[in-house]
Amino acid sequence: MFSIISKCRPLTQFSDVSKTLIALSSQSTAVLKEKSLREKDVLKKQIPECRHVYPEFLPDPKVEFRNVIREKLERSDMVxxxxxxxxGEFYVGSVLAVTSSDRHAPGKTHRFVGICIQREGCGLxxxxxxxxxxxxxxxxxxxxMYDPTIHKVEVLRLEKRLDDKLLYLRDALPEYSTFDLNMDVEILPEGAPIPVNPIKVKLKLRPWLERWERQNLMGVQDLELPExxxxRAxxxxxxxxKYDLMKEYMRTIPEEEQxxxxxxxxNELHKLESQRKKMKRKRIFIKPSKLA
Incomplete structure (x- = not known):
């Protein structure tokens, strides 16, 4: 009887150790799950910002153009x-300066300054x-955007406009599209919201390139057309x-996929953004000169 009890003691000790190991493993898995859920919540909060800052990283919502492997390869190439x-971050209405290769230019490079009137496309x-x-x-x-002949993209004035496209500037007065080719960079305070320019453009008289009165434009003055x-519009x-849920679903990417x-x-985009902010701070900081 005593021999049986003595032989069973190691089994009880082993069972106690196994219970503690199981408890520790369950606690660690619970901590990992909680950490992953926390990271997902943080990423969900950042999705709206990423969707507007990096819209080209989202694939084409049309099913016939989708290819998961190609999209992943393109995103890695883009990063x-x-x-x-x-x-840098820019929107329709921002003023940019792009320096690109041009074999016909004297210095083999060409710099152009202008306002962004359209931004479209996805991937490369x-x-x-x-x-x-x-x-x-x-x-x-x-x-x-990802053309290898582009050397530099400078955001001279970061702002938004009231409309998603500014193609009506083609039929507007020239002063609304005129910018100095030697324009300096306008620096916004760090963390400040993106300013929205509420300017309303005055269009020329007809004929126009498009039927602007049919597009519900917010950044255009009264067109002064006959009734x-x-x-007809x-x-x-x-x-x-706007109430067609199926049509809205077909032209957007679900939040889970985003x-x-x-x-x-x-992670890569966050590293690049932090490096860009550091370089921006270095440009803003001016080393004080010694007084005589």
């Missing part, structure tokens, strides 16, 4: 390109259009589309 060139096909009036002539250049134009309106996309590139 690698951003490590070579500083592409992302592009934007800059517009300026040079010698009383409207000039527009379309740049592919029949507004009646009212007939062409489709106000029910979370998966930005979780893969968030």
């Amino acid at each position: 690698a390109r951003r490590t070579q060139i500083d592409i 096909r992302a592009s934007f259009i800059l517009r300026n009036v040079v010698d009383h002539q409207g000039v527009e250049i379309l740049y592919h 029949r134009f507004y009646i 009212k007939e062409r309106e489709t106000p029910w589309e 979370l998966e996309i930005f979780s893969g590139v968030q």
